[in-house]
Amino acid sequence: MDAHVHETFLTHTDNGLQIDSDLALLDALTGPALPNIKGGFKRRDSDLDPLLLAAAAASGPGVTRNHYHHDFFPGVMLPKAEGSWDWTKWKGEPVGTRPIQRYAYVSRQAPRHLRQKLENKENGVPGQPLRPADNTFLTTPKRTRVPSHPTSTSPFISAPTPTPSKDVEVKCMARTRIPTPHGLAFLHLYHNNRDNKEHLAIIVDPAQLSDTDYSIFAPPIRSRSLDAVWSDSETEMDRLTRGAYIGRLSPSSRTVSSPMSQSPSRPTDLIPSPLIRIHSECFTGETIGSMRCDCGEQLDEAIRLMSQPISMSSLSTSAAAQHIPGRGVIVYLRQEGRGIGLLSKIRAYNLQDLGHDTVTANLLLGHMADERGYEIAIAILRDLGLGSESGEGVRLLTNNPDKVKAMENEGLRVVERVPMVPRSWRKRGQQASPHVVGFDDDGGERTAGATMVGGDAVHGEDLEKYLRTKVLRMGHMLPLFPQETSYAA
Numbered sequence: 070m071d072a073h074v075h076e077t078f079l080t081h082t083d084n085g086l087q088i089d090s091d092l093a094l095l096d097a098l099t100g101p102a103l104p105n106i107k108g109g110f111k112r113r114d115s116d117l118d119p120l121l122l123a124a125a126a127a128s129g130p131g132v133t134r135n136h137y138h139h140d141f142f143p144g145v146m147l148p149k150a151e152g153s154w155d156w157t158k159w160k161g162e163p164v165g166t167r168p169i170q171r172y173a174y175v176s177r178q179a180p181r182h183l184r185q186k187l188e189n190k191e192n193g194v195p196g197q198p199l200r201p202a203d204n205t206f207l208t209t210p211k212r213t214r215v216p217s218h219p220t221s222t223s224p225f226i227s228a229p230t231p232t233p234s235k236d237v238e239v240k241c242m243a244r245t246r247i248p249t250p251h252g253l254a255f256l257h258l259y260h261n262n263r264d265n266k267e268h269l270a271i272i273v274d275p276a277q278l279s280d281t282d283y284s285i286f287a288p289p290i291r292s293r294s295l296d297a298v299w300s301d302s303e304t305e306m307d308r309l310t311r312g313a314y315i316g317r318l319s320p321s322s323r324t325v326s327s328p329m330s331q332s333p334s335r336p337t338d339l340i341p342s343p344l345i346r347i348h349s350e351c352f353t354g355e356t357i358g359s360m361r362c363d364c365g366e367q368l369d370e371a372i373r374l375m376s377q378p379i380s381m382s383s384l385s386t387s388a389a390a391q392h393i394p395g396r397g398v399i400v401y402l403r404q405e406g407r408g409i410g411l412l413s414k415i416r417a418y419n420l421q422d423l424g425h426d427t428v429t430a431n432l433l434l435g436h437m438a439d440e441r442g443y444e445i446a447i448a449i450l451r452d453l454g455l456g457s458e459s460g461e462g463v464r465l466l467t468n469n470p471d472k473v474k475a476m477e478n479e480g481l482r483v484v485e486r487v488p489m490v491p492r493s494w495r496k497r498g499q500q501a502s503p504h505v506v507g508f509d510d511d512g513g514e515r516t517a518g519a520t521m522v523g524g525d526a527v528h529g530e531d532l533e534k535y536l537r538t539k540v541l542r543m544g545h546m547l548p549l550f551p552q553e554t555s556y557a558a
């Protein structure tokens with residue numbers, strides 16, 4: 070922003086300095102003494118820039134996140150607000166000598182007295198029924214209590230403790246075969262009665278295409294809703310087109326599947342329960358190879374691990390039966406940015422560049438550290454016959470204790486948690502120097518495409534900071550190197 074522009078907003082009055090601009094506020098917050106401010110700070114719907122405010126927060130110890138609970142985009146959480154999302158209505162800033170008209174920041178925070186009432190209600194203190202004022206959005210956490218200061222000393226931000234929700238319904242709309250660098254997978258697209266997003270299940274179960282019948286050891290992982298007959302008028306071609314077939318589909322092979330007649334059965338104890346990963350969408354990490362996070366690598370690693378052949382226990386005598394094809398499921402949830410969406414995640418990245426960690430950045434934007442839910446994932450797993458009391462238990466691939474808790478609270482039978490150690494950390498463990506990371510098989514450092522499926526380890530300063538924050542503030546179960554156990558944002 071142009072400093073000259075800001076000067077035009079500084080008003081010197083008889084009673085002192087009127088704060089009208091970001092820079093003036095920043096100066097006021099970080100200066101040695103507070104200036105004499107006429108009427109105090111503007112607290113609501115004022116022309117404040119969240120990024121500059123965040124910078125102020127980093128250096129002003131008395132400033133809490135509540136000072137910054139504002140949104141740059143007018144009414145971004147209020148879809149009906151004029152111009153809230155339709156940028157064609159935004160005319161840009163007028164040129165000329167007139168004072169520049171800037172978009173006002175809309176507070177997403179309810180007035181204090183309403184928040185107080187809500188808090189009292191939550192704490193069992195009787196009060197008046199809560200009715201939010203117009204143009205406010207109650208941001209009191211629905212599931213997680215956030216600290217009053219983003220850099221509060223309590224190290225862990227814990228995620229919601231969900232209660233089981235039985236009324237979520239999912240339907241697998243289509244399934245198809247996807248060859249991946251690690252082997253064959255079947256992509257399943259789901260609809261549900263909770264949101265209008267297309268959540269996915271990536272099923273690794275190549276035994277379904279094998280000539281050998283492995284079903285006596287492990288039942289094929291199939292969707293009940295996909296294999297069901299949807300209507301009397303459904304044709305064989307309808308079923309084939311939506312993926313309700315068995316074996317390999319080809320011009321010469323087309324065997325439609327039958328609806329599942331029985332409830333899922335537990336397979337033999339000769340093989341471990343299938344690996345399951347509940348993965349949240351990350352456009353930056355998975356599509357454009359961002360090295361700020363390990364999401365792309367985790368997706369790749371999950372498919373790789375699930376594709377590994379499974380060793381049978383020693384009871385098996387025939388050499389041919391000592392291994393069966395790998396199996397597992399990645400439930401891919403469209404919960405970008407730990408549920409805050411891509412827009413907010415991009416803005417959070419800028420706050421991270423200003424020195425905040427991934428948790429604080431979310432809080433400064435008025436979000437919770439983690440806004441995800443897992444009810445739909447559980448419903449998808451049930452549709453696949455996994456994790457119920459009568460069906461197969463699951464081995465959950467995660468470092469996130471909240472995810473394990475959420476799954477178990479929803480009634481999923483988790484028989485084991487399998488950790489996902491970042492590849493760069495695993496490699497570092499194998500190297501003499503703790504700082505040597507990201508080597509390929511020839512010992513050369515890889516950069517391009519490092520995080521894509523089929524790629525190598527993602528590494529770098531941004532990632533290290535992100536991973537440390539996950540361990541130190543979100544309680545992720547990963548071993549830190551001894552010198553890294555203190556928190557450095």
Ligand SMILES: Nc1nc2c(ncn2[C@@H]2O[C@H](COP(=O)(O)OP(=O)(O)OP(=O)(O)O)[C@@H](O)[C@H]2O)c(=O)[nH]1
Nearest residue numbers: 349350351362404405406407414417427467468469
């Ligand atoms: N808000 C925000 N979201 C992020 C950031 N980096 C990655 N994400 C999102 O975080 C989600 C993945 O979360 P992770 O913490 O890696 O995974 P997890 O599911 O909690 O834990 P694991 O199962 O152990 O991997 C995806 O939705 C990403 O888009 C970030 O800096 N800020």
